[in-house]
Amino acid sequence: xxxxxxxxxxxxxxxxxxxxxxxxxxxxxxxxxxxxxxxxxxxxxxxxxxxxxxxxxxxxxxxxxxxxxxxxxxxxxxxxxxxxxxxxxxxxxxxxxxxxxxxxxxxxxxxxxxxxxxxxxxxxxxxxxxxxxxx
Amino acid sequence: xxxxxxxxxxxxxxxxxxxxxxxxxxxxxxxxxxxxxxxxxxxxxxxxxxxxxxxxxxxxxxxxxxxxxxxxxxxxxxxxxxxxxxxxxxxxxxxxxxxxxxxxxxxxxxxxxxxxxxxxxxxxxxxxxxxxxxx
Numbered sequence: 001x002x003x004x005x006x007x008x009x010x011x012x013x014x015x016x017x018x019x020x021x022x023x024x025x026x027x028x029x030x031x032x033x034x035x036x037x038x039x040x041x042x043x044x045x046x047x048x049x050x051x052x053x054x055x056x057x058x059x060x061x062x063x064x065x066x067x068x069x070x071x072x073x074x075x076x077x078x079x080x081x082x083x084x085x086x087x088x089x090x091x092x093x094x095x096x097x098x099x100x101x102x103x104x105x106x107x108x109x110x111x112x113x114x115x116x117x118x119x120x121x122x123x124x125x126x127x128x129x130x131x132x133x134x135x
Numbered sequence: 136x137x138x139x140x141x142x143x144x145x146x147x148x149x150x151x152x153x154x155x156x157x158x159x160x161x162x163x164x165x166x167x168x169x170x171x172x173x174x175x176x177x178x179x180x181x182x183x184x185x186x187x188x189x190x191x192x193x194x195x196x197x198x199x200x201x202x203x204x205x206x207x208x209x210x211x212x213x214x215x216x217x218x219x220x221x222x223x224x225x226x227x228x229x230x231x232x233x234x235x236x237x238x239x240x241x242x243x244x245x246x247x248x249x250x251x252x253x254x255x256x257x258x259x260x261x262x263x264x265x266x267x268x269x270x
Contacts, residue, residue: 043203047220068178085182
């Protein structure tokens with residue numbers, strides 16, 4: 001069994017540069033940010049509209065991959081638990097899942113609200129939220 | 136800029152073996168299925184409980200990575216659009232996002248409802264749903 005090599009489809013441009021200062025989740029006060037796509041995937045953007053709710057998947061390139069247990073939200077007062085029951089960025093495959101709202105799309109540049117990823121984080125996929133399940 | 140190599144943390148065991156016959160989304164009638172984890176990540180499972188709502192991320196190893204435009208839901212009557220505004224498995228990084236409910240956890244075996252992934256699909260991450268955003 002093998003899983004594949006990820007190809008970045010774009011990159012996050014954000015004022016957030018410091019993991020310690022970044023909000024834990026986008027709805028906790030992330031600034032507006034941009035996703036700048038690779039020109040090779042331009043055709044994949046057709047259909048994205050202002051106001052859409054999207055899931056942006058990122059590769060959390062500053063996370064640790066050798067961590068299996070964490071204190072939730074980095075709080076040492078909370079009982080340590082397995083990473084798969086937390087949203088810790090540190091995990092075997094550090095994929096970030098970000099629910100965002102589209103503010104604008106200009107060519108390859110997508111402006112979004114509620115993206116808590118750090119500046120220069122690679123983007124690996126974008127999907128629509130499905131209304132029937134809130135995902 | 137580079138993104139990483141994915142490490143499978145487990146695998147889907149499901150009666151679904153045929154992409155054409157599988158439901159498009161888990162809430163459209165997926166059978167109960169199992170995620171069988173690698174023993175190396177056992178510590179990461181601590182904290183998962185029966186009844187939890189989780190997001191399972193998979194690597195859709197039978198998808199095409201060279202597709203940027205599709206007919207939504209494979210329906211030729213629907214206007215072709217970019218893959219990033221659809222849930223098509225065919226996309227540059229074929230990552231599946233599945234909202235599931237935990238039926239049981241026995242050691243490394245997690246029984247879940249509403250997982251539409253095909254049998255033998257690699258699992259790459261598991262995260263809790265966050266109640267405040269439905270993600």
